[in-house]
Amino acid sequence: MKGRDWYREHDVAEAYEDKRFSRGGRFIDRREKRAVVDALSPVEGRRILEVACGTGRFTAMLAERGADVVGVDVSEAMLEQGRTKARATGVADAIDFVQADAGRLPFPDEQFEAVLAMRFFHLAPDPARFMAELRRVSSNQVFFDTFNRYSTRSIYNWALPMGSRLYSEREVREVILDAGLETASASHDFAVPYGFYRQVPGWVASPVRTLDRAVGRSPIGRWLASVSYWDARVQSGDRVPRSF
Numbered sequence: 001m002k003g004r005d006w007y008r009e010h011d012v013a014e015a016y017e018d019k020r021f022s023r024g025g026r027f028i029d030r031r032e033k034r035a036v037v038d039a040l041s042p043v044e045g046r047r048i049l050e051v052a053c054g055t056g057r058f059t060a061m062l063a064e065r066g067a068d069v070v071g072v073d074v075s076e077a078m079l080e081q082g083r084t085k086a087r088a089t090g091v092a093d094a095i096d097f098v099q100a101d102a103g104r105l106p107f108p109d110e111q112f113e114a115v116l117a118m119r120f121f122h123l124a125p126d127p128a129r130f131m132a133e134l135r136r137v138s139s140n141q142v143f144f145d146t147f148n149r150y151s152t153r154s155i156y157n158w159a160l161p162m163g164s165r166l167y168s169e170r171e172v173r174e175v176i177l178d179a180g181l182e183t184a185s186a187s188h189d190f191a192v193p194y195g196f197y198r199q200v201p202g203w204v205a206s207p208v209r210t211l212d213r214a215v216g217r218s219p220i221g222r223w224l225a226s227v228s229y230w231d232a233r234v235q236s237g238d239r240v241p242r243s244f
Contacts, residue, residue: 017055017081024197024205031189032118032145033061035229039143039185040114043067049112049137051102052120056082056095062116063091070096070112072105102130110139117144122164131179135234142181142232146172148188151226172230181232188225191215 021029036058040048044066050059053071055078063069063086073079079097086092100106102120115138117130124130134142149166169186176183192212197205215221 017057020198021057023202024200024208025194026202027197027205027209028190028194029057033058035145035187036061036116036118036143037065039229039231040067040116040141041065046113047111049105049107049115051105051115051117051134053082053097054078054119056085056097058116058118059095059097060085060089060091063094064089066094068094070098070107072098072100072102074099074101103133105133105137107137109136111137113139114141114143117142120144121167122147124165127165127167127175128178131175131181135179135181138234140234141184142179143230144232145227145229148226148228151191151193151224167228169228172228176230176232179232180235182235184231184233186228186230188222188228189213189216190227191221191224193226 019025037043040046040062043062046067048062048067048069050062050069050071053059053073054075056071059069059071059082071079071082073082076099079099082095082097083092086095086097098106102117102124103126115134117134121127121130121144131142134144146167147164149168149171151166173183190212192208196208200208215224
């Protein structure tokens with residue numbers, strides 16, 4: 001697994017978006033942003049926390065739509081990229097960037113209406129602990145994504161061992177339930193794994209993505225999907241779980 005020292009390097013932060021979301025990676029960026037907007041809308045006036053916000057792709061997008069956003073990341077280099085993006089898009093006043101560990105968030109219980117964590121749980125060493133912490137600071141909603149076991153992502157992980165954690169649907173639902181949340185909805189996508197899209201130019205990725213979406217709409221789509229997006233809600237009458 002790539003460690004925190006690698007993630008915190010300034011050159012990694014500076015090249016992060018170009019490496020992952022240019023070329024065919026643009027299709028990943030578009031799908032992830034649509035998933036976030038669909039789950040959290042309407043966002044205007046809502047207090048939202050993004051955990052592992054990285055370079056601020058989602059924080060800036062949500063702030064542009066009128067949300068009051070806090071972005072947390074362990075890497076100061078990533079946060080600086082986020083601040084630069086926020087200034088460039090004119091939403092710096094609507095975002096607070098905070099350096100902190102996702103396992104011990106520096107916020108009171110139920111401080112936010114919604115908590116967002118994208119590209120996080122595939123590297124989380126203790127999913128149950130982190131989910132409980134996200135639930136602790138949320139009064140209503142936790143939205144996140146996972147990479148799926150029994151999918152083409154398994155081949156990608158085998159070919160390029162990065163330490164990414166893969167989940168079965170049962171495992172994710174158990175982590176959600178144990179944190180005092182319930183699954184409101186789940187959507188599944190990308191029979192073709194992310195790694196392919198990042199490696200090819202847009203003109204190659206475009207027809208593949210069209211076919212990929214068609215497969216996703218078919219009866220077998222959810223079973224082939226390498227990525228799932230989860231919308232979890234606080235259970236009615238549930239108390240904030242204890243901190244680990």
